[in-house]
Amino acid sequence: MRNLLTLLLLLVLGTSASARGVYQTQDDFLAEVFAGAPPQAAVVWLRGEVKATAAAILGHDYPALRIRYWGKGKRTAWILEEIGKEKPITVGLVVDDNTLRSIRVLEFRESRGWEVRHGFFTDQFSGARLTGGQELDRSIDGISGATLSVRALEKLARLALYLHSQTPFAHDPP
Amino acid sequence: MKRVMIFFSLLAGLLMAATPLNAATPTVEELWNIIQKQQAEIEALKSQQQATEQKAVAADEKAEAAVEAMEDTAAVSGNWTDKTHIGGYGELHYNNIDADDSSRDVKDMDLHRFVMFFGHEFNDRIRLFSELEVEHGGVEADGSPLDGEVEVEQAYLEFDLKENLQARGGVFLLPVGILNETHEPATFYGVERNDVESIIIPSTWWEGGAGLSGHYASGFSWDLAVHSGLKMPTSGDNAWRVRSGRQKISNANAEDLAYTGRVKYTGIPGLELAASLQYQSDASQVGSDGIDDGLLFETHAVYQNGPFALRALYAEWNFDGSGVEAAGADEQKGWYLEPSFKPRKDLGLYARYEDIEGARDQDQFDQWEVGLNYWPHEAVVLKADYRNRDHDLSSASGRNFDAFDLGIGYHF
Numbered sequence: 001m002r003n004l005l006t007l008l009l010l011l012v013l014g015t016s017a018s019a020r021g022v023y024q025t026q027d028d029f030l031a032e033v034f035a036g037a038p039p040q041a042a043v044v045w046l047r048g049e050v051k052a053t054a055a056a057i058l059g060h061d062y063p064a065l066r067i068r069y070w071g072k073g074k075r076t077a078w079i080l081e082e083i084g085k086e087k088p089i090t091v092g093l094v095v096d097d098n099t100l101r102s103i104r105v106l107e108f109r110e111s112r113g114w115e116v117r118h119g120f121f122t123d124q125f126s127g128a129r130l131t132g133g134q135e136l137d138r139s140i141d142g143i144s145g146a147t148l149s150v151r152a153l154e155k156l157a158r159l160a161l162y163l164h165s166q167t168p169f170a171h172d173p174p
Numbered sequence: 175m176k177r178v179m180i181f182f183s184l185l186a187g188l189l190m191a192a193t194p195l196n197a198a199t200p201t202v203e204e205l206w207n208i209i210q211k212q213q214a215e216i217e218a219l220k221s222q223q224q225a226t227e228q229k230a231v232a233a234d235e236k237a238e239a240a241v242e243a244m245e246d247t248a249a250v251s252g253n254w255t256d257k258t259h260i261g262g263y264g265e266l267h268y269n270n271i272d273a274d275d276s277s278r279d280v281k282d283m284d285l286h287r288f289v290m291f292f293g294h295e296f297n298d299r300i301r302l303f304s305e306l307e308v309e310h311g312g313v314e315a316d317g318s319p320l321d322g323e324v325e326v327e328q329a330y331l332e333f334d335l336k337e338n339l340q341a342r343g344g345v346f347l348l349p350v351g352i353l354n355e356t357h358e359p360a361t362f363y364g365v366e367r368n369d370v371e372s373i374i375i376p377s378t379w380w381e382g383g384a385g386l387s388g389h390y391a392s393g394f395s396w397d398l399a400v401h402s403g404l405k406m407p408t409s410g411d412n413a414w415r416v417r418s419g420r421q422k423i424s425n426a427n428a429e430d431l432a433y434t435g436r437v438k439y440t441g442i443p444g445l446e447l448a449a450s451l452q453y454q455s456d457a458s459q460v461g462s463d464g465i466d467d468g469l470l471f472e473t474h475a476v477y478q479n480g481p482f483a484l485r486a487l488y489a490e491w492n493f494d495g496s497g498v499e500a501a502g503a504d505e506q507k508g509w510y511l512e513p514s515f516k517p518r519k520d521l522g523l524y525a526r527y528e529d530i531e532g533a534r535d536q537d538q539f540d541q542w543e544v545g546l547n548y549w550p551h552e553a554v555v556l557k558a559d560y561r562n563r564d565h566d567l568s569s570a571s572g573r574n575f576d577a578f579d580l581g582i583g584y585h586f
Contacts, residue, residue: 023337086291114395120393120441120442141479144478
């Protein structure tokens with residue numbers, strides 16, 4: 001019973017402790033990606049074929065009319081969201097020369113699947129490109145018990161690579 | 175003659191002056207008027223162009239404002255949906271069991287589970303998880319033939335203590351085994367769940383209490399929980415049966431609590447290694463009734479490499495008490511191996527072998543099983559399998575069977 005009381009006390013103390021969920025702010029992510037000088041945001045409008053392809057990748061419509069991104073040279077950065085099991089996972093993705101350079105979980109709110117935010121999982125995505133069928137050119141090994149979070153990140157990786165191909169930064173940098 | 179020539183010269187000059195060419199040449203004053211007129215027209219065009227540009231800018235601003243308003247509205251409604259979440263899963267089974275004792279043949283169709291999840295985020299640090307399950311189609315009411323249960327399998331609050339440390343309190347799934355915490359039908363092979371995680375680990379296994387969880391970037395995590403314990407029967411057909419000891423937090427006797435701990439490593443993608451230990455201070459909640467304390471040890475490995483995967487699990491109970499020892503049920507254990515192969519993204523084949531030594535005669539058997547899962551959507555699964563069960567005891571040999579099962583399941 002004493003142990004139970006100790007745990008309950010920890011629960012109460014928990015209400016004044018630090019928060020989980022936000023691991024990196026969007027501003028910090030962009031500053032890191034663009035060496036402290038992120039460019040002006042641009043947008044990709046989700047309409048026509050772009051909207052249809054994004055929906056095919058996600059399995060549902062992306063819940064916005066347009067998606068903001070930041071581009072410089074051949075590099076674009078994206079901040080996208082997708083629900084894992086119950087709650088949205090906010091992910092920052094960097095595409096360089098049509099290749100996924102990095103994927104980072106900025107906010108994670110699910111009860112399980114925390115592994116997907118660590119390097120031992122996200123490093124698998126580095127260097128991934130899209131095939132003609134909008135699939136990743138490699139197999140991503142999952143996390144047992146975190147299937148839905150893993151799928152969410154795979155979908156966002158494919159979406160970022162596809163959206164990048166729809167920007168001027170995919171070809172000749174403006 | 176000279177006068178005549180002068181006359182004709184003057185006449186020619188007058189005629190030339192009267193030609194159309196000389197008539198179109200404007201005077202300076204006329205030129206000035208023309209320029210003034212053209213300038214006015216240019217100004218008017220400029221003005222029109224500016225007005226058009228202003229309208230275009232205004233239209234852009236309005237469109238931007240409209241999009242932003244829609245995004246804001248979505249964000250506001252998104253806040254609500256961010257805070258409250260609904261999900262669920264369900265599975266329908268068809269079982270065709272051909273037993274050695276034909277009186278035990280079974281052909282039935284069962285809405286085995288229909289489950290709804292409800293979650294709510296009170297703030298960034300406190301959230302609720304809940305799961306309401308209807309089993310076997312519902313519960314009997316007004317003489318209807320329903321043979322199921324309505325159960326609250328989860329209803330707990332989770333608190334963030336630190337970035338990698340959480341506490342929880344309420345009714346929660348115990349951190350034991352592979353399936354107990356994650357058992358949506360599309361995530362495992364077989365129409366029926368494996369029997370080790372039913373007979374030895376009584377999944378789905380939930381208790382009321384409090385717990386702590388921590389995890390690290392290396393891939394290690396741990397769980398500790400203090401919770402209500404088992405209340406295993408000590409007599410009757412289900413004597414010493416672990417699964418019959420679940421109190422399901424329905425006025426559960428909390429005289430003697432239980433303690434569960436788990437360590438898990440998932441630091442390599444595709445790999446999970448875990449071990450759990452649970453101590454039941456009195457597995458029946460009653461002193462001197464033939465069963466005292468109990469200890470559960472469970473360990474498992476899950477490995478996936480490309481299309482190949484393997485699950486392996488071992489679990490063992492050891493109970494103290496004169497009655498349970500006399501019945502030979504003081505040690506209950508089981509294990510299974512499950513290799514699988516996915517030749518396509520939407521198709522998986524598997525085989526499973528399990529060996530179980532439970533308390534009852536019918537809970538001591540080994541079983542072979544093969545089957546397939548087909549996923550028309552990642553969250554929807556169609557299943558088919560064949561099972562062959564062979565009991566250890568001759569007294570239960572009539573229960574030996576071959577079975578063919580079909581299932582359909584989903585989660586969202």
